Amino acid sequence: MTQRECTLDAVVELPVRLRYLLYLPPGYGSDPGERWPLILFLHGMGERGDDLERVKEHGIPRLVEENPDFPFVAISPQCPMDSVWTAELHALEALLDHALQEYAVDPDRVYLTGLSMGGYGAWHLAAKAPHRFAAVAPICGGGLPQFGFPDRASALREVPVWAFHGARDEVVPLAESEKMVRHLESAGGNVRLTVYPECGHNSWDEAYSNPELYRWFLSHKRH
Numbered sequence: 001m002t003q004r005e006c007t008l009d010a011v012v013e014l015p016v017r018l019r020y021l022l023y024l025p026p027g028y029g030s031d032p033g034e035r036w037p038l039i040l041f042l043h044g045m046g047e048r049g050d051d052l053e054r055v056k057e058h059g060i061p062r063l064v065e066e067n068p069d070f071p072f073v074a075i076s077p078q079c080p081m082d083s084v085w086t087a088e089l090h091a092l093e094a095l096l097d098h099a100l101q102e103y104a105v106d107p108d109r110v111y112l113t114g115l116s117m118g119g120y121g122a123w124h125l126a127a128k129a130p131h132r133f134a135a136v137a138p139i140c141g142g143g144l145p146q147f148g149f150p151d152r153a154s155a156l157r158e159v160p161v162w163a164f165h166g167a168r169d170e171v172v173p174l175a176e177s178e179k180m181v182r183h184l185e186s187a188g189g190n191v192r193l194t195v196y197p198e199c200g201h202n203s204w205d206e207a208y209s210n211p212e213l214y215r216w217f218l219s220h221k222r223h
Contacts, residue, residue, distance in 0.1 A: 016091045020077035021055055023064040028073070028104065035106035037218060038099060040092070041076040042085050042114030042121040049081045059115055063208055071214075072111075075099055085114065085121025086144060089128050092121070096132060108222040113137040115204040116172060120144065123180060127155040135160040135220040137213060139204045140169055142176025150179040154187035160220050161191040164207040166199030 028036060041060035055061050061076045077095055079085055085092070100107055112133045114122035119141020126136040127143070136159055143149020161184060165177040177193060184191040196203050207213060 014090055016094045018077045018088070018091050018095055019050070019052055020075055020095065021052055021061050022103075023061075023070065023072075023074035023076075024103075025071050025073065026069060032104075035104050035109075036073045037071070037109035037111065038073045038075065038103075038105045039111045039113060039217070040096065040099075041074060042092075042112075042118030042125075043076065043079065044114075044116035044118055045084075048079045048083070050078070052078055054078070059118075059204055059208055060113065072217075073099075073103055073105055079117070085117055086124045086147065088121070089125050092125055093129060093132075109134050109218070109220075110222070111135050111137070111217045111220075113139065114141065115139040116141065116201065119172070119177075123149070123153065126159060126161075127152045130155050130159045131222075133159055134222040135162070135217050137162045137164070137207070137217070138177070138180075139164045139207050140166060140172045140177070140201060141180075142172060143180055150183040153180045153183045154189070156184055156191075157187040157189040158223060159190075160216075161189065162213070162216060163191070163193045164203050165193065165195055166201060166203035167195050167197045168200045169203065171201040 043055050047054045055076050055078050060074050064070045064074055112122050119138040122138040123141050123143045126133055163177045165174045167174055181191050181193045
């Protein structure tokens with residue numbers, strides 16, 4: 001008996017559950033017609049689990065605890081302990097859909113950032129769904145070769161990207177960001193890389209404390 005060519009057409013639905021921190025800026029809701037910029041923040045490996053307080057240790061969640069005048073809606077999900085962000089891209093897209101439906105968010109001003117494991121997640125999610133984001137800021141991340149990176153970075157050629165990395169990072173080498181940036185540059189992308197010469201793995205404290213990052217976000221809208 002010879003083999004026949006066959007095709008399966010099906011719709012597969014996956015259950016999704018992500019707990020997240022939500023920050024709403026001062027004045028949110030006072031004007032029912034106002035739509036706010038949104039930052040989606042992806043934490044690092046050490047903050048996984050089911051205790052949302054851990055997500056506040058670094059990055060955007062820590063910043064909004066210290067700065068109650070932060071002018072963005074901020075959503076900071078927590079990755080399950082037995083997973084990584086690159087395995088949760090479908091869940092993150094579902095979270096974005098939920099945020100756009102439930103909160104007064106401007107769909108043309110949705111920004112993505114993450115650190116370490118979250119930096120990888122930011123690169124991967126942005127390359128999977130570049131149409132969703134106005135700008136992306138991956139910090140000490142990179143792209144996994146088994147998912148076609150760094151070549152897949154070229155999907156971001158229409159999305160402004162600002163990457164950050166510490167030159168002395170021994171956890172995620174600087175070369176990981178450099179490869180992504182180089183491929184995106186070769187594809188004609190709008191990309192920049194800031195390297196902190198004396199910084200190790202924790203390049204996020206300096207990056208997230210830079211007011212220019214948030215001005216840069218707000219200077220971009222989705223095409």
